[in-house]
Each structure stands twice: as structure tokens, then as C-alpha cells.
Amino acid sequence: MILSPEILTLLILNAILTFFAIIAFYLSLRIFWKYDKNSSAKSQYELESQSYLAATIIKYIFAIKIPLFLFFIFTLDKLSGSIVGAMCAAGVVDATDYGTPLLMLKILNLYLFAYWIVLHNEDSKDENQPYVREKFAFYCVAFFLFIGEIVLEFVMFDAIDIKSVVDCCGVIYSSSSASYLSYFLNMNQLVLLTLFYTLFLLMFLFYKLKNRYAFTLVNLFFIIVSLITLISFFGTYIYELPTHKCPFCFLQKDYHYIGYILYAFLFLGTFYGLTLAFKEREEGYKLSLFFNSAYTIGVSIYPALYYFKNGVWL
Amino acid sequence: MIELKNISKIYESNENNRVTALKDVSINFKEGELILLKGPSGSGKSTMLSLIAALSKPTSGEVIVDTKRISKLADTFAATYRRNNIGFIFQKYNLIPNLSVEDNILLPLIPLNLSEDEAQKHVKSVMEKFHIAHKKEIAVKSLSGGEQQRVAIARANVNKPKIILADEPTANLDKELSLKFIEILRELKSQNKTIIVATHDPLFFGLDFVDREIEMLNGELLV
Numbered sequence: 001m002i003l004s005p006e007i008l009t010l011l012i013l014n015a016i017l018t019f020f021a022i023i024a025f026y027l028s029l030r031i032f033w034k035y036d037k038n039s040s041a042k043s044q045y046e047l048e049s050q051s052y053l054a055a056t057i058i059k060y061i062f063a064i065k066i067p068l069f070l071f072f073i074f075t076l077d078k079l080s081g082s083i084v085g086a087m088c089a090a091g092v093v094d095a096t097d098y099g100t101p102l103l104m105l106k107i108l109n110l111y112l113f114a115y116w117i118v119l120h121n122e123d124s125k126d127e128n129q130p131y132v133r134e135k136f137a138f139y140c141v142a143f144f145l146f147i148g149e150i151v152l153e154f155v156m157f158d159a160i161d162i163k164s165v166v167d168c169c170g171v172i173y174s175s176s177s178a179s180y181l182s183y184f185l186n187m188n189q190l191v192l193l194t195l196f197y198t199l200f201l202l203m204f205l206f207y208k209l210k211n212r213y214a215f216t217l218v219n220l221f222f223i224i225v226s227l228i229t230l231i232s233f234f235g236t237y238i239y240e241l242p243t244h245k246c247p248f249c250f251l252q253k254d255y256h257y258i259g260y261i262l263y264a265f266l267f268l269g270t271f272y273g274l275t276l277a278f279k280e281r282e283e284g285y286k287l288s289l290f291f292n293s294a295y296t297i298g299v300s301i302y303p304a305l306y307y308f309k310n311g312v313w314l
Numbered sequence: 315m316i317e318l319k320n321i322s323k324i325y326e327s328n329e330n331n332r333v334t335a336l337k338d339v340s341i342n343f344k345e346g347e348l349i350l351l352k353g354p355s356g357s358g359k360s361t362m363l364s365l366i367a368a369l370s371k372p373t374s375g376e377v378i379v380d381t382k383r384i385s386k387l388a389d390t391f392a393a394t395y396r397r398n399n400i401g402f403i404f405q406k407y408n409l410i411p412n413l414s415v416e417d418n419i420l421l422p423l424i425p426l427n428l429s430e431d432e433a434q435k436h437v438k439s440v441m442e443k444f445h446i447a448h449k450k451e452i453a454v455k456s457l458s459g460g461e462q463q464r465v466a467i468a469r470a471n472v473n474k475p476k477i478i479l480a481d482e483p484t485a486n487l488d489k490e491l492s493l494k495f496i497e498i499l500r501e502l503k504s505q506n507k508t509i510i511v512a513t514h515d516p517l518f519f520g521l522d523f524v525d526r527e528i529e530m531l532n533g534e535l536l537v
Contacts (some may be wrong), residue, residue, distance in 0.1 A: 039384065040319070040376040127391040
């Protein structure tokens, strides 16, 4: 295993988080099985105290997971300098079979933990705490995914062989690549862009209609279509190179770390959109529309500026 | 109005250090009543007050105030309940020594987000009522024990609570000041407030405006 300072930091933090996640899991299980808000027995008061402890642990795990995810991407990016062929984090992700599933799992877990926070906040707003059992049952499921992520991360770092030559992002995300991604990247760009902007407009329509389930569904598709269009179309305008299709390079200094901002907008926008499946909240609609609009404007600026500067499309 | 159902409270820092402050206590207090909780130190009087004020939770049992199960409230809701319903006079007053009389009394109003004028009106009213207005700009650490207690009483009343809890309110006062405090209690009682006083001061015993005297010993009610 490559034991760079960044990887060591990740491994140590993962070990600490796992320790606390296991404590929270044990408490969550107890609460899920035994919690009875109508009871005034000693065991119930103990469970109520433990629910504060478990909730605090889960909140702090989430608070650490967000910067840790960014640090993970930064680590992959930095690691690309040590692996032959890798030009950015994409090469490192593709260096083993575990990279892509790990990245997907990390993103999924971020959504799940954020969703847990929403559930917890809703629960804490009501003096009857109506979602205590639900939120801890939810954590019990998320816990296994979290542990899966930790294991997969360890296995991925362990499996990276710096002597092997890996593909760079240009190959991984090229249209001719044999990967399953190439199917999406080969799709007609006009169709993809129409889909992207239609989904964006549909969000406003379903907001007007106050149809939260349709709004949530649109957000779910918006994540997928946004990522595909970002790699296949918008990214090329960020790099100003039609052949450069990569979801990682714009996280680098050369591109003013713009990727972090775009991903943050997309994550927040779709996250708030997805939370509406749980509860109708005006604030949820507005935050989702705000961040998704920020993302859409953010990515749309690049081709528009390119066209105004050069008078042609890529 | 206030109902304690099968309340037990055990303070337990470890298995060898268990103190049972209340043992399966059940009792009701009616609105507008003035009740004396009597008993020696360690009999559970202060614990009972802190449970009614939602300052702590029972080990088992329930505290119900106006149909609300306050012993089941999360901390934030317990704080709101206290702010809206409880005026607590502590044995050692629990004032902030470096703040002025006025500022100490103002403190419970801060979370209510009242306008400055409205808050000042409330503060002025209670300072006058409890005869401490002339010292309003003086830091409470410079006041005598009796004056500090009047500040504590004013602070306990500034949010117009319907329940007033007093824990050994005259423990640090001489006889003359204690009698003055008893007169204040009489006045509060006339305003139909529910008042529970934990004390072992004999000056309180047998007062004509006291509705009930309840004796406690070793965490139990003596009937």
C-alpha cells in the first residue's frame, strides 16, 4: 500500500469514524428495538439519553465526512502524480476495480447522511419527536453502507500498484472507450442538452404545481443527466478542448478549482430536491431550485463565453 | 395542574455511589396552591423542584404539567417550557455577580425577542414591585443578601410565570428579611400563582395562606 501522508490521514480518520459509527450503530439498534415514547420506565429514560448521544455521533460523522470527501478527491488527484499514466484523479479511480464503486458509494453515503440530518432536524423540531425510531433504523442501514465504503477505500488503496501503467482521463472517458460510460458519452449531445434543460425547467413547473414526488423524481434524473452532460459537453468548454472529457481535471488549480463549486451546487440542489420525498417543505423547493439554478448557470456560462469569445462552438 | 406520577430519582456516578433522592413519589398540586415541602437536607425537596422545573429528568416516572409530559421533553423544549411557565428562586440566588440589577432581571426576557421598550417596561414593573428599582444600576455583587434575594425574586417573576418554585429561599437571610420574603409570598399567592417552597425554616410553618405542608424524609412523602 502507498502510505503517503494523505492516505495515512484518511486511514486514521476512517478508523476513528468507524469506532464511533459502531457505537452509534449499537445504540441505534437498541433504540430501534426498545424505544417506546409512552413509557416512563427507567430503561426508556436511558434510551432517550442514549438517543442524544447517538444523534450527536452521527451528526459529527457527517460533519467530518463532507470535508473528508473533498480530501479524498484531493488525495486521488495528488496520487495521480505517482502513478504512471494517470493525469488526474480519474486515472487513480480507474487504476483498480474498486475505484468507481467506491466513488459511487461515497456519493450515495453523502446523500444518505445528509438525508439523516434532515430527518433528525424534523424530529427535533417536534416536541413529541415523531421520527426517533425511523431515523435510527435509517442509520442502521446507512451504517452498513458506511462500513462498506471504509472497507472498499482500504482495499482500493491497497490494490493500487504504482508500477502498473494506468489510463488517463482522456482514454477513460473517450467515446471510443469500452467502458459502460462510453454508451452515455456517445449519446447525441443535442438530445442530452435538451434533456438537461428540460429537466431543469420541469423543476420549476413541479414547484409551481407543488408536486413534491415529481419534483424529487426530476432531481434524481437531474443528477444523472448533469453528470453525463458535465463530462461530455460542459467540461469540454471548461477545458476549452473538445477531446478532454473528465469529471476530475476541473477540480485542479489550473481550472481555479471550479469543479468543487459546481459539484457542491449540484449536490446541494439535488439533495434538497430529494428530501421533498420525505416532507413537503417550501424551503426545500427554494433551496433546491436555488442551487440547481446556480449549477445550471455555472455550467452554461462556459459554452456561452466560449462562443462569444470565438464565434464558434467546440 | 402539576402531577408527579411514580417518580424516582437516583443519582448514580458509579455502581458504588448511588443516592436515591426520590422513591416512587406520586403527588398532585392544584393551580393557585401554595405548598410547603418540609424536611431535612437530603430528603428530596430540591430534587422534586428541579424535576417540576424540568431542570433534570427522573430516573423513572412522569411529571405532567397542564397535561404536558414535561419529563419527556427534549432539552430545547424543556427550556421553552421553563421560560414560559417557571420562575425559580434558588437558595444561592444564582445571579450573575458582575451584571447590574436591571441586567440580571432582563436576562430571562432575551430569548423572547421583545422590543427594547417592552422589555424595559417588564423589568421596571417587577423592580418596582419588589422594591429594588432604586438599585437598578448597581452590580448585584455589591448588594446585601436581602437585596440579592429581591433581585432573584424579581427575575423569577419578570416572565410572568404561573408556577413559582423556591428552594430554601430564606437559608441565607436573617429573621427580619425572611419575614419580608414571606410577605412577598403572600402577595404572589394573591395573584393566583402556584407556588412550591422547599424549606426547613420554621418561620414558614403554620402560615395562614399556606394551603398544604408536605413532609419529606429520605426521598419519600410522609403522610
